[in-house]
Amino acid sequence: MAVCRGCRMGGCLLLLIIILLVTSSTLVSTAEHVRIGGLFEADNQRHVTAFRYAVDAINSDSSFLTTTHLSSQVEQISPADSFAASRKVCSLLSSGIVSIFGPKSPRSSWHVQSVCDSLEVPHVHTSSHYSDVGTDFSLYLYPHPDTLSQAYIDVINTLGWHKFSIFYENDDGLVRTQALLKNQLWQVTLRQLPASPDYRGVLKEAKEAGVTHMVLDAQNHNIYTVLKQAQQVGLMTSYHNYFITSLDLETIDLEEFRHGGTNITSLRLVSPDNPLVQQVIQDWVFGELNYGRTVDPPTTTLQSSNRSFLETEVALLYDGVQLVAKALTDLDRSHRVQVRPLQCDIDSSPWEYGTSLLNYIKLVQVEGLTGLIKLDSEGFRRDVTLDIIELTQLGLKRIGTWSSVNGTNYTKSDTEVQLGVLDNLHKNTLVITTILSEPYMMLRETTSQKPTTGNDRYEGFCVDLIKEMASILGFNYTFKLVDDGNYGAWDETQQRYSGMIGELLTQKADLAVGDLTINYKREQAVDFTQPWMSFGISILFAKPSMRESTSLFTFLRPLSCDVWVYLVVAYLGVSLVLFLLARLSPYERVPVYVMGEKSVSLGNQYTLCNSLWFTTGGLVQRATHHMPRACSTRIMAGIWWLFTLLMVSSYTANLVSFLTLDHMQPQLLIEGAEDLAHQTKIRYGTVTQGLTRNFFQSSQLATHQRMFSFMESVRPSVYVRSTSEGVQRVRKERGRYAFFMESLSIEYITQRNCDLMQIGGLLDSKSYGIALPPGSPFLRPLNDALLKIQEEGKLQMLKNKWWQEKRGGGRCHQDTDYRGQPLASQLTLDRIGGVFLLLLAGVGVALVVAVCELICKSRKQASEKQVSVWSEMSEELKNSIHSTPNTNTTTTTTRPRENNNPLEGSIPPPDPYTLTYPDKQQII
Numbered sequence: 001m002a003v004c005r006g007c008r009m010g011g012c013l014l015l016l017i018i019i020l021l022v023t024s025s026t027l028v029s030t031a032e033h034v035r036i037g038g039l040f041e042a043d044n045q046r047h048v049t050a051f052r053y054a055v056d057a058i059n060s061d062s063s064f065l066t067t068t069h070l071s072s073q074v075e076q077i078s079p080a081d082s083f084a085a086s087r088k089v090c091s092l093l094s095s096g097i098v099s100i101f102g103p104k105s106p107r108s109s110w111h112v113q114s115v116c117d118s119l120e121v122p123h124v125h126t127s128s129h130y131s132d133v134g135t136d137f138s139l140y141l142y143p144h145p146d147t148l149s150q151a152y153i154d155v156i157n158t159l160g161w162h163k164f165s166i167f168y169e170n171d172d173g174l175v176r177t178q179a180l181l182k183n184q185l186w187q188v189t190l191r192q193l194p195a196s197p198d199y200r201g202v203l204k205e206a207k208e209a210g211v212t213h214m215v216l217d218a219q220n221h222n223i224y225t226v227l228k229q230a231q232q233v234g235l236m237t238s239y240h241n242y243f244i245t246s247l248d249l250e251t252i253d254l255e256e257f258r259h260g261g262t263n264i265t266s267l268r269l270v271s272p273d274n275p276l277v278q279q280v281i282q283d284w285v286f287g288e289l290n291y292g293r294t295v296d297p298p299t300t301t302l303q304s305s306n307r308s309f310l311e312t313e314v315a316l317l318y319d320g321v322q323l324v325a326k327a328l329t330d331l332d333r334s335h336r337v338q339v340r341p342l343q344c345d346i347d348s349s350p351w352e353y354g355t356s357l358l359n360y361i362k363l364v365q366v367e368g369l370t371g372l373i374k375l376d377s378e379g380f381r382r383d384v385t386l387d388i389i390e391l392t393q394l395g396l397k398r399i400g401t402w403s404s405v406n407g408t409n410y411t412k413s414d415t416e417v418q419l420g421v422l423d424n425l426h427k428n429t430l431v432i433t434t435i436l437s438e439p440y441m442m443l444r445e446t447t448s449q450k451p452t453t454g455n456d457r458y459e460g461f462c463v464d465l466i467k468e469m470a471s472i473l474g475f476n477y478t479f480k481l482v483d484d485g486n487y488g489a490w491d492e493t494q495q496r497y498s499g500m501i502g503e504l505l506t507q508k509a510d511l512a513v514g515d516l517t518i519n520y521k522r523e524q525a526v527d528f529t530q531p532w533m534s535f536g537i538s539i540l541f542a543k544p545s546m547r548e549s550t551s552l553f554t555f556l557r558p559l560s561c562d563v564w565v566y567l568v569v570a571y572l573g574v575s576l577v578l579f580l581l582a583r584l585s586p587y588e589r590v591p592v593y594v595m596g597e598k599s600v601s602l603g604n605q606y607t608l609c610n611s612l613w614f615t616t617g618g619l620v621q622r623a624t625h626h627m628p629r630a631c632s633t634r635i636m637a638g639i640w641w642l643f644t645l646l647m648v649s650s651y652t653a654n655l656v657s658f659l660t661l662d663h664m665q666p667q668l669l670i671e672g673a674e675d676l677a678h679q680t681k682i683r684y685g686t687v688t689q690g691l692t693r694n695f696f697q698s699s700q701l702a703t704h705q706r707m708f709s710f711m712e713s714v715r716p717s718v719y720v721r722s723t724s725e726g727v728q729r730v731r732k733e734r735g736r737y738a739f740f741m742e743s744l745s746i747e748y749i750t751q752r753n754c755d756l757m758q759i760g761g762l763l764d765s766k767s768y769g770i771a772l773p774p775g776s777p778f779l780r781p782l783n784d785a786l787l788k789i790q791e792e793g794k795l796q797m798l799k800n801k802w803w804q805e806k807r808g809g810g811r812c813h814q815d816t817d818y819r820g821q822p823l824a825s826q827l828t829l830d831r832i833g834g835v836f837l838l839l840l841a842g843v844g845v846a847l848v849v850a851v852c853e854l855i856c857k858s859r860k861q862a863s864e865k866q867v868s869v870w871s872e873m874s875e876e877l878k879n880s881i882h883s884t885p886n887t888n889t890t891t892t893t894t895r896p897r898e899n900n901n902p903l904e905g906s907i908p909p910p911d912p913y914t915l916t917y918p919d920k921q922q923i924i
């Protein structure tokens with residue numbers, strides 16, 4: 001397709017050149033006096049003046065038509081009188097004219113065009129109206145609609161718009177903007193402005209629909225009214241952005257809209273910075289050239305800025321005259337053009353030189369007031385360069401250029417943009433919508449009688465956060481409580497957002513602050529700053545508050561299962577070690593009297609059974625007869641007693657807590673959402689229009705879906721309007737109502753209300769953010785400020801202040817009961833493991849001491865017996881293994897009847913309590 005079009009264009013150009021060569025050979029030198037005709041509406045005096053001025057300028061410029069004098073012949077018609085236009089053009093042509101300019105109105109222009117076509121006289125159009133039917137002798141100086149459409153698309157892309165409304169007045173506007181509707185990535189809505197000058201209805205509708213980005217295609221004389229009425233309905237704030245398709249925005253007084261912060265962008269063809277434009281303006285405004293007009297200079301002077309601007313169509317008239325003059329000059333260089341009167345009769349012949357002149361006009365280029373003027377082979381102006389302009393506090397400023405060749409060249413730097421935004425921020429007082437929720441936003445507690453007013457009425461984490469941000473960015477703000485008391489949810493019936501989100505969308509507020517959670521749907525509607533705190537959903541529930549019902553095995557509960565197991569292992573282990581120590585240590589052997597036997601043999605009181613019995617005695621805090629004698633066994637016994645003392649006292653203390661613990665309520669069985677889902681006795685709910693409810697509604701998990709259906713079906717409703725109402729309900733319906741809420745709030749509440757606790761972990765993970773209206777220019781500075789606060793650790797400081805310190809923070813712990821008393825909990829190994837370690841260390845020491853005892857005794861005996869230590873040691877060990885177990889304690893109670901042994905007399909009677917001999921030295 002593109003190739004074919006290229007071929008066609010190339011062919012046309014070739015044909016043009018051939019025609020030019022053929023016709024130019026027949027031309028003769030140009031007449032001395034050449035006239036161009038202008039047909040203008042009577043109410044368009046500026047065009048007449050410009051036309052005359054342009055002709056005068058040509059005559060005074062020596063580079064044009066050196067041998068010929070150009071003169072203008074103007075006819076005026078009443079607007080929209082197409083019949084008069086046909087008559088007047090015929091009268092102009094009958095006086096010998098080389099080309100016709102005007103008129104402006106499409107209908108009259110169409111008639112003139114058909115006459116010019118039939119008589120082959122070039123017809124120059126300078127208005128924005130392009131005829132649907134292309135004709136051979138029409139030349140259009142206004143940029144082609146396709147070119148302008150492309151410029152609009154490029155600029156809107158550069159501005160980063162994705163969603164906007166097009167406000168148009170008529171079909172022409174629709175044609176100009178229809179290309180914008182084709183972009184699949186944009187969400188575009190069309191709104192037609194009514195014919196009456198009261199546009200408020202359609203503007204109000206747009207405001208209610210939350211439109212913030214608008215393309216305005218209106219006639220120049222209506223633009224001011226549209227903007228003024230937009231301002232009246234509240235569509236001219238810092239959140240509103242306009243792209244105005246008119247190329248003549250500069251001719252409108254925008255003084256009233258400069259300081260509102262509204263972003264107004266447009267394009268212009270006539271650059272006031274162009275020296276040629278400045279020169280022309282000088283001439284017209286100060287009348288340096290006097291060419292017969294006294295009133296209505298073809299410029300619009302803006303009082304406020306004291307600057308003058310040329311209307312595009314006026315500038316194009318000047319440029320059109322230049323273009324025709326240039327074509328005539330080139331033609332004049334070699335040939336003479338004969339101008340003759342032409343008649344509008346049916347049988348009259350066309351002008352012989354019309355085609356040549358037309359072709360020359362299409363070939364030549366001139367630098368005019370609207371840039372380089374170059375027409376294509378169809379007589380259209382497709383190559384243009386436009387200035388991109390933006391309304392600032394100092395008036396309209398160029399922020400870039402657009403050209404059909406290079407596209408957009410945005411020259412405004414990022415710093416300039418940000419400075420503008422900050423300036424705007426300083427000048428505005430931001431309205432901050434908020435909701436009461438502890439500890440984010442609370443009514444100030446005051447002791448003084450004087451009521452607080454304004455922002456002083458509030459305190460909390462968010463109040464401090466905004467204060468910090470305001471001090472960094474230097475903006476003023478005022479808090480307001482959200483009208484409907486909601487966070488913000490989509491209302492299907494009303495087709496709009498409620499709560500804080502709704503207030504942002506209707507521009508009732510500039511920021512929404514509080515425990516406002518970021519989610520996908522809200523993010524689609526408004527802008528969020530980066531998150532300032534993260535959390536998840538959890539359950540708030542009442543702590544058990546009644547005496548626990550007894551159970552047969554409550555006595556086992558103070559110690560955890562593994563502690564019980566360790567205790568049994570310790571008991572067996574210590575008994576065994578005691579048994580071994582008694583064998584190892586020679587000092588543990590005692591003389592044993594066996595009934596009926598005269599001799600005294602050395603025996604060991606710690607048989608396996610006695611060892612077990614001894615440790616049992618220690619465990620239940622009762623003494624046994626078998627008191628240790630050796631150092632090692634005494635160490636062992638001492639450690640065991642210490643161990644049992646600690647264990648028993650810990651157990652006893654904990655048992656008391658367990659026995660006085662409140663009745664086991666159903667809540668003790670609830671450990672998380674799953675448990676709640678599997679019962680119906682305890683009801684549970686959320687905030688009505690909050691994201692916690694939303695979470696259950698949109699969750700794909702079967703459990704959550706079941707819980708949502710339950711919450712929806714239960715009567716009376718389990719939903720509450722606010723977090724504080726939910727907390728009250730949990731306390732009121734003790735043990736019969738659980739409240740799903742955000743964990744950060746639970747943390748705050750459970751630190752102050754000891755009768756409440758969090759149950760289970762987090763069901764999800766999300767964050768709070770500050771919301772702004774979509775496209776708000778303040779998003780970036782607020783984000784920067786938030787980052788700064790975060791980096792300086794101030795967020796954490798504020799968290800500590802409002803969670804732990806203020807308003808009774810830190811009163812309760814998770815493991816305290818409803819009175820703030822510690823909750824009884826099982827003694828687990830990690831809490832009591834040290835006692836076991838102590839026991840283990842004691843066992844080690846006792847073993848070492850037993851070995852030392854053995855060695856000492858063996859050395860002593862070895863030196864007495866004159867044998868080696870090793871043989872004595874092995875003898876000792878053998879003895880201890882084969883020593884008579886002192887099991888029959890009753891035998892030892894009998895005193896020896898006779899004392900044949902010389903030593904016997906000195907052996908004291910056994911201790912009636914321990915049933916052992918008090919001092920082993922006495923038996924040696």
Ligand code: GLU
Nearest residue numbers: 487515516517690691692
């Ligand atoms: N923070 C929630 C929101 O922004 C409200 C509280 C809740 O749903 O638990 O919607």
